Amino acid sequence: MREITYDQAIMEAIQEEFRRDPRTVHLSTDLDAELTREFGSDRIRVTPIAENSFVGASIGLAGSGYRTVANIRMATFGFVAMDQLMNHAAKITYMFGGQASFPVLYRMTVGAGICGAAEHSVSPYSMYMNVPGLKIILPTTPYDAKGLVKTALRDKNPVVAFEHVGLGCLEGEVPEDEYFIPFGRADIKREGTDVTVVALAKMVHEATTAAEEVAKEGISVEVVDPRTLVPLDGETILTSVKKTGRLVVVDEACQTCGAAAEIVALVTADKAAFSGLKCAPNRVCGLDVPIPFSPPMERYAVPDRAKIVEAVRDVMAGA
């Protein structure tokens, strides 16, 4: 099968859907030459540097029968658009009693590892999880990226795609034929029997290499990638934990009130999963600090393979 990058996979999904549906528009502060060449500058609009207002425009477009891809670029710029995202995009379907649909795909990058310092390296998806009305996708491979974005572009609701900055150039197999990945279906990236590691975003890859490392010690790790945080596939996570009896959740977002906390709560609140636990669940998360600039500190602030290996050994020892 051919291999393309994560970024190319998302671009393909957008191009396919824009060809199919003429009532689609693209808003971004940067010119996308490839999209503009094919679809023209009427539909592919360069916006002023005004995230809040072009996110607002996407809502008005949706209410008028158009689907928008709004590329906010970095999740920190998403904070500039919080009024429109949180007060409006998330609530408008509900507040108006379901009269109209608001199909918009909001794209933003997350994650550390680019020496971007505190204002360009955040992973704020749990903040969005706390606001009902948004769907949240967190693709980790080119295959998942294309399939999830395709699904997002057929969904009737606002969908936020959090794309890790460290994954854009990642290559992987992507079929030529059209396919969709349904929301709320986790993917078991590696099967195992001793420990369930639920990993988010780029940490899926770190967890997989950590799993390979501990396999040499005879520890069999199952790596679960939720792929979408809203809806979250609790069933697959619970099934895996009931099998292994041990849980480690890995997320580079700050630990406090993060998605990892929600996943641990989901497992411990399930009577069967809880009673089958062989030791307390463990979290490997970003430290509760803004992401620092200097590489030694930046690396220290987020999880990596070594920290995951350590956490896996800990839950094994805790048995």
Next chain:
Amino acid sequence: MTLERQTAIELYTTMLTIRRFEERVATEFYAGRLFGFIHSYIGEEAIATGVCRHLTDADRIVSHHRGHGHCIAKGADMNRMMAEIYGKKTGYCKGKGGSMHIADFSIGMLGADGIVGAGLPIATGAAMAAQLENKGNVAAVFFGDGACQEGEFHEALNLAAIWKLPLLFVCENNHYGVNTPADYSLAAGEITRMPEAYHIASRVVYGNDVEAVHEAAGEAVAALRRGEGPYFLECTTYRWHKHFLSDQLEDLRPPEELESWKKKCPVAAFEAALLERGVLSRADLDRIEEGVLAQVEEAYRFAIESPDPEPEDALEDVYSL
């Protein structure tokens, strides 16, 4: 300028309908039968009326927290409006929105928005849709002097200007944000200096004169339909009630100022003009009044006789299926 008789009757009827609807809402609220935040449009009726008379169902509007007048002027069903204000299952939003969030997408009423200034960017999207559809349709956004203090106001002006959007900005300048005078809050002084800075054509009209609003909005909408880019219409007016209906909220505006504006009642002024010109007789006016009151009564009956939502209805509509 003389209005055609039919246009005059329609403008008068719409204004009076808003007035009587809002009076009934206020009566019900102060009798303790309504709850939440209700922002009365009394005193400002001429603006929604004069603007929306030029719009069709294919033209889209975005409203704000003080939105009942825009809904009525755009042609919304008063029964479903009143039911929504009462939080009933039969309301426009099935009781999930209330007074501040009435919408009717089937008539191009894209909703009232409770965050000051936030409707402006949303309206740029509606206007962009009209531009893409290329059928000469337009969008209009209503907002107050308070919204002109928000960053979203400036962003929306800029966006509309650079994309030449068919968007009518309707600034309902009632001179106060709750109790804070716009004189204090707006460094620009005259509001139209701001759209001018973005090269957007603008005009100030006396917003209590429905004929003036109607004429100015007519010219503006015609220009929008010709693709001449956005237009900014500032309508000066005054609200009669407090910021929202409330026993607790103080009204710190000078009482004599309120009294002087009440003497400039947009409904009474137009009624007097129509009588004086012989466009309508006292009997005509009485007949219109009777019809309006009957509609308001029907809306009230519909609302109170409608069922409450089931508590678990709260779980529906978080997402479109």
